[in-house]
Amino acid sequence: MVLSTRKKRQRFNSKNTKQQRPDPIEAAEGFEAKENDHSSDSSHFRDTPPQSVLLCSPEVSLDSPPNAPAWIDRYSDIHAQTGLAVSKKKFNEIMDWLSLALEHAAPRLLVLSGPPGCGKGSAVRAACEKLECKMVSWDAPLTGSLGISTTLIEDFQSFVIGTRYRSLVTEPEEAQDMHEYKATYSAKGNANERRLLLIDDLPLHLTDLRTHKETIQQLFWNIARYAPYPTILLLSENENGIHRLSKLILGQSLLQSEWVGTLAVPPVTTTMMKKRLQELLSIENITVPREQLERIVSSSNGDIRSALNILHLFTTGDGQVQPTESRTHRKRKRPRVSKKKENLQLEFDRDVALSTYHAVSKILNNKRGESGQSRYVAEEILDEARTDPTTFVSFLHQNYPEFFGDCDDVVPTLTCLSEADTLLPWRQEQDLRVDLRECAASIVTRGFLYFNTQPRRSGWRPIRGPESQKTAKESRSHVQYSKMAFKGCIHPSISTRSELCETLPYAKKIGELSMSRCARFAPNAATNRDYAYSDAKMGVNARGADLMANGGQSLGVSIEAEEVEDSTDPIEEWEADDWQ
Amino acid sequence: MSTEGLLWVDKHRPSTFSELSYHSVLTKNLQSLSNTEVPHLLFYGPSGAGKRTRVHCVLRALFGQVVEKKKVVHRTLKVETKQIEVTTVASAHHIEVNPSESGNNDRLVVQELIKDMASSAPLDMKKSLKVIVLHDVDQMSQLAQQALRRTMERYSKTCRVIMVAESITKVLEPLRSRCLGIRVALPSKSDIGVVLQSVAHKEGITLPDALVQRIAETSGRNLRRALLQFEATRVSVGALELPSDAQVMLGDWEYVCQDLAVMLTRSQTAHQLIAVRKKLQELLAHAVPGDVILRRLLEEILRIADDEICPEICRVAAKFDRNLTKGTKPIFHLEAFAARFMQIYAAFLKQQAAMMD
Numbered sequence: 027m028v029l030s031t032r033k034k035r036q037r038f039n040s041k042n043t044k045q046q047r048p049d050p051i052e053a054a055e056g057f058e059a060k061e062n063d064h065s066s067d068s069s070h071f072r073d074t075p076p077q078s079v080l081l082c083s084p085e086v087s088l089d090s091p092p093n094a095p096a097w098i099d100r101y102s103d104i105h106a107q108t109g110l111a112v113s114k115k116k117f118n119e120i121m122d123w124l125s126l127a128l129e130h131a132a133p134r135l136l137v138l139s140g141p142p143g144c145g146k147g148s149a150v151r152a153a154c155e156k157l158e159c160k161m162v163s164w165d166a167p168l169t170g171s172l173g174i175s176t177t178l179i180e181d182f183q184s185f186v187i188g189t190r191y192r193s194l195v196t197e198p199e200e201a202q203d204m205h206e207y208k209a210t211y212s213a214k215g216n217a218n219e220r221r222l223l224l225i226d227d228l229p230l231h232l233t234d235l236r237t238h239k240e241t242i243q244q245l246f247w248n249i250a251r252y253a254p255y256p257t258i259l260l261l262s263e264n265e266n267g268i269h270r271l272s273k274l275i276l277g278q279s280l281l282q283s284e285w286v287g288t289l290a291v292p293p294v295t296t297t298m299m300k301k302r303l304q305e306l307l308s309i310e311n312i313t314v315p316r317e318q319l320e321r322i323v324s325s326s327n328g329d330i331r332s333a334l335n336i337l338h339l340f341t342t343g344d345g346q347v348q349p350t351e352s353r354t355h356r357k358r359k360r361p362r363v364s365k366k367k368e369n370l371q372l373e374f375d376r377d378v379a380l381s382t383y384h385a386v387s388k389i390l391n392n393k394r395g396e397s398g399q400s401r402y403v404a405e406e407i408l409d410e411a412r413t414d415p416t417t418f419v420s421f422l423h424q425n426y427p428e429f430f431g432d433c434d435d436v437v438p439t440l441t442c443l444s445e446a447d448t449l450l451p452w453r454q455e456q457d458l459r460v461d462l463r464e465c466a467a468s469i470v471t472r473g474f475l476y477f478n479t480q481p482r483r484s485g486w487r488p489i490r491g492p493e494s495q496k497t498a499k500e501s502r503s504h505v506q507y508s509k510m511a512f513k514g515c516i517h518p519s520i521s522t523r524s525e526l527c528e529t530l531p532y533a534k535k536i537g538e539l540s541m542s543r544c545a546r547f548a549p550n551a552a553t554n555r556d557y558a559y560s561d562a563k564m565g566v567n568a569r570g571a572d573l574m575a576n577g578g579q580s581l582g583v584s585i586e587a588e589e590v591e592d593s594t595d596p597i598e599e600w601e602a603d604d605w606q
Numbered sequence: 607m608s609t610e611g612l613l614w615v616d617k618h619r620p621s622t623f624s625e626l627s628y629h630s631v632l633t634k635n636l637q638s639l640s641n642t643e644v645p646h647l648l649f650y651g652p653s654g655a656g657k658r659t660r661v662h663c664v665l666r667a668l669f670g671q672v673v674e675k676k677k678v679v680h681r682t683l684k685v686e687t688k689q690i691e692v693t694t695v696a697s698a699h700h701i702e703v704n705p706s707e708s709g710n711n712d713r714l715v716v717q718e719l720i721k722d723m724a725s726s727a728p729l730d731m732k733k734s735l736k737v738i739v740l741h742d743v744d745q746m747s748q749l750a751q752q753a754l755r756r757t758m759e760r761y762s763k764t765c766r767v768i769m770v771a772e773s774i775t776k777v778l779e780p781l782r783s784r785c786l787g788i789r790v791a792l793p794s795k796s797d798i799g800v801v802l803q804s805v806a807h808k809e810g811i812t813l814p815d816a817l818v819q820r821i822a823e824t825s826g827r828n829l830r831r832a833l834l835q836f837e838a839t840r841v842s843v844g845a846l847e848l849p850s851d852a853q854v855m856l857g858d859w860e861y862v863c864q865d866l867a868v869m870l871t872r873s874q875t876a877h878q879l880i881a882v883r884k885k886l887q888e889l890l891a892h893a894v895p896g897d898v899i900l901r902r903l904l905e906e907i908l909r910i911a912d913d914e915i916c917p918e919i920c921r922v923a924a925k926f927d928r929n930l931t932k933g934t935k936p937i938f939h940l941e942a943f944a945a946r947f948m949q950i951y952a953a954f955l956k957q958q959a960a961m962m963d
Contacts, residue, residue, distance in 0.1 A: 416934070423938060427880045436876060437949045440942035444926055447933035493887055494935055500891035508893070523742055523772075524653045524830065527894045531857030532834035533613055539841040539855075 110152055111145030111294045111302055111330045120153050123287055127256035128159055128220050135250040137272050137281075139261040140291030143329030146260055147226060149291070159220035162255075186245045186253075223249070223257040236274070243277040250285040293328025302330065303337060312341050383489045385411035386421045389474050390429040390489075392481040404471035408464070415467030416450055419443070420492035422474055428487045431480035442473030615833045618805050621674070623663050627804070628797040629656070629790065636660060636788070640667035644735070646758060646767045648743070648782065650774045651790035654828030657770050660790060661739060664768070668737070669699040685714045692719070700737040706745035713750040716740070717757050724761035736765045743769040744776035751778045758784060776931075795822040798832050805833065811840060814850035824854050826905075859894045860902060866944075867906035874948040879941070886940045896936025900927055900943060907947060915954050922946050 110117055120138070127134050140146045154161050249257050261271055272288065273281060280286055294302075300323050307314060314322075314337070322340065326333035385407050393401050411418060423443060430436050449466035508530050620626050623637045647664070649657040665673045676697050683690045690711045695702040703719055705712040723736050743751070755778065758767055769785060771777050793801070799818045806813040813836075821839070825832035838855035840848060856864075866885055869878060889899050904923045908916055923943060930939040 420935070423935075423941075427876050427883070430876055433874065433876050433879075433952075434949060436879065437942075437945045440938070440945045444929045444933070444939045444942040447935055447938045448929050450934045494937055497887050497891045497937070501893045504891065504893040523745065523895055523898070527859065527898050528653065528828070528831055528857065529613070529615065529834065531859055532831075532838055532855075535838050535855060535857065536613070536834075536841050539838065 110149055111298060112149045112291055113295070113298065116289070116291055117149050117153065119289060120149055121156065123289070124153050124159070124222065124256065124258075125157055128157060128222075134256050135246065135253075135286045136256070136258045137261060137276065137286060137288045138258055138291060139272055139288070141293050141328060142262045143326075143331035143333075144291045144293050145330055146291045150222075150224060150258055150260070154222055157220065159222050161222050161224050163224035163226055183241070183245060186248055221255045223253060223255050225257065225259045239274065239277075242275055243280065246276050247280055250280060250283070294330045294333075295328070296323050299323045299326065299328070299330055299333055303333060306334075306337075310341075314340065382411055382413045382418065382421060385413070386418070386425060387489050389422065389471055390425055390478075390481070392429070392475055392478045400475040402475065404475055405468050408467055408471060415463040417492070418467050419446065419450070419470050420494050421489070422470060424492040424494075425487075425489050426474065428485075429481055430478055431482040435477050435479055439473050439477040442477065443470050446470045446473070613834065614805055614809070614837045615830055618808060618833075619659055619662075621662060621666055623667060626656075626659070626663065627800055628793045632660075632788070632790070633663075636664055637667065639786075640664055644668065644766055646762070646769075646785040648769045648771065648774070648777065648785035648787045649790055650771045650777075650787060652792050652828070653772055654825075654830040654832075655790045655792045656829060657790045658741075660788075661768055661770060665700055665737060665739075668735075669697075673697045673699055683715065683718045685711075685718055688714065690715060694719070700739060702739040702741065704741040705750060706742045706747075710747070712746050713753045716746070716750050716754045720754075720757045720761055720765065720767075724764045737768055738765055739768045739770070741770050742772075743781075744771040744773045748778065751781055755781050755784065792827040793829050795819075795827060798822045798825065798827060798829055801829060802832060802836055805836070809840075810846060812847045814848065816850040817848055817852055817854075821854055824856070859889055859892060859899075862889055863899065863902040864906050866903055867910055870907065870944060870947055871910055871951060874952040879945055879948065882944050883937070883941050886937060886944070890936060896930050896940060897927060899936070900930060900940060903940075903943070911951065912954065915950055918950055919947060922950070 120136075123136055127136070138146045138150065151161065246259075259272075259275075261275070276286065281288065300319060303319060303323065307319075318340070319337075322333055322336045326336060388402060388407055389404070395401050408415070408418065413421075426439065427436075430439075446466040446469040449462040449469070505526065508526065623633050626633045644664070647661075649661055651657055662673075674697075676695050679694050679696050681692050681694060683692060688711065690708055692703060692708060692715055701719065701723060703715065705715045708715045720738060723738055740746075740754075743754075746754070754767075758781075767785070769777075769781075774782065774787065774789075799815075799822055802818050802821065803813060817839075821832050821835050825835055835854050835856065839852050842855055843849070843852050862885060866882060869882055869885070872878070886899065890896065900923060904919070907919060911919060926939045926943040926946075929942075930936055933939060
């Protein structure tokens, strides 16, 4: 199973070269012996089951010199030898943009966003090489000392100002030493040279970005408008935060302007990743069993950098691949297929986060094993989902009806939900109460897993986000509106519960009815009723304004004239949002 | 003085003790109380009984005509780093506020406002007390109520607190013991009839007794609701002389609750539950509090359902009402109640069918 070329084998001592097809035990022994030679901790390896040793190929691990750069760095420009991780189509899009921008010397900005490790950086580098243009990148100074946020911004500011002058667009000399692995090119000399400004991930914290939003947006505005060279901004955004970051950094108006193009790079596909890794392995002359390669690929979640790291770790057996105690809880997750597979998972699985939607659908679909027991453990799904428990519960609640086959199952589940909700409140009593939210979430999740005995299996049922937040928002704006509309007419203009659910609906109705009578409509209350919500606006608006105008004097409530004027605007604004 | 645009509830609201028409014993007691030094007061009783009217009468008796000159003040309280917007109604002698409106910040609102009131000494030393009126005290968080208790003690020399609450059980025990509790019961049906007739007289409307009876019935002895229903009915009829068979108008959300009850009894499927949920969300979006919906829905259901299952339904409703007050998301509990009712009702129907056979 471990194959190596003759050339490689020659480098090994005779003991190892004998074992062309070592069985597990022998391989372990061989490995152990070798380790002893290197005077490293041998007991370490004796404890490990032979299977785990099988996973690493000892020959290769010994082959690599102790100080060899990690694969991740060695193959940072792997595209030169193999191919890019991004799809051909995406690469062509980048090429098109770049060649267009270079030709017309249009000062434009491209925002290239995608999850980390999707190969956006390499794609840009490759495109630059192909078009023979030099890349000037801004690398955040590592020596940012104490006031990091300001110095970083100041540094970036000076970089941006520098970009306005062709002569200043050069890479600082020392940058080459500082970032030896980065493919940065010193761009000196010829002013007619083609150049590209590359801004690789602003190294600012999100809160910094928020506080300095205006400054940063102004800077990018300058770049987009006045920079002499095309600029590419690389942004690491995960699926959930698409465009949120770019919107924050650039601002809405700039993003939509003609100077800025946006391009989203998807995570690397499994086939593409497998292909690339295979190519790399052939360069390294290593063979990794297909099954294991597949596992690495799937656990990397479309992040080629992580896949490379895992693969490197996998192929060098320097002892890091010990199964660790802390991971053993994962054993519960899936039924034991074989010991070998189990070990594999222990060692190389990355902690993969489930997206909330995925986790919710897992629970709602509620696949059960042969014995009728649920295949999942509620808490583990909750852990993997990494969502706020309250939100998770809301998600479950929003989506459950479509997944229940039996109506009778709904009742205990909802009762569970209702009981758990009493544990959820988490207001200002923080220091008085224990946080029970996780407990509540696990009660709910278990309720859904346990009580849904006949989950419905058919059809496409998309998972939706919870509506409760929207409802709360609407309710708030409703309160605000009613406060405005009935400022003068309700006794003390303080909105209490009784006003919201008694005075207000009637006032609406009265206003609406009097309006419809004025307009010579037949006041048929029974037919009007269904439309009362939407129709009420007319009545209330007229009456509200009316009330506001004379309510003050009548009640002895003195409202300043400006106040009344001011208050009319929010009503209209609100209406536009809510009623139409 | 123009009162054109005002709702009748507000237009004909009594402002002195002499104008109050029912609970005469209570009125007399309050009157004599207002002549002496007033303690902290806690008015409690169901909605629409006339708590706030009585608070206002007390204020009027204490300070005279001046309290009628009220002003709406939007204040911004700065506490620590937070800024809290509060709407208050204030006169020279008193201030009204609904702390529960500020949600989680109600504690700070209570503390800051009382501190503010107490620190500025009143000009007229004879009426040296300032009054702070707190609405919906039972909706305030426990923490705010605790804070209120301490603040009340500290500033009791310079200010008095009048609290208004619907349910006294949600008010902390120590807070209750610091106040004189005054229960304002709902007016009887005949009381409501008297008030309605007097309003009709003032508006120049002929109101037949049969209609009065029906309004008193549908309003559930809630005077505010009765007056509003009366006005709505009057507007929908459009004439000064109301026919005795005129339809009594209800609030929109009450119609929705009626529909919901009918929907629940019509079919008991998951599909129906989705439709019910949609309606409930709609109600909540229109700022109708969850417990009010639950209560109303229960009333409507009890009207339709057979006596046999009513005790069980009430028991279930009580359970979910408890969860609702303790929990965060009213929709969970309302939906759970709806589902549970469906189950009970479906079982009942099945049983009936079996008995028929």
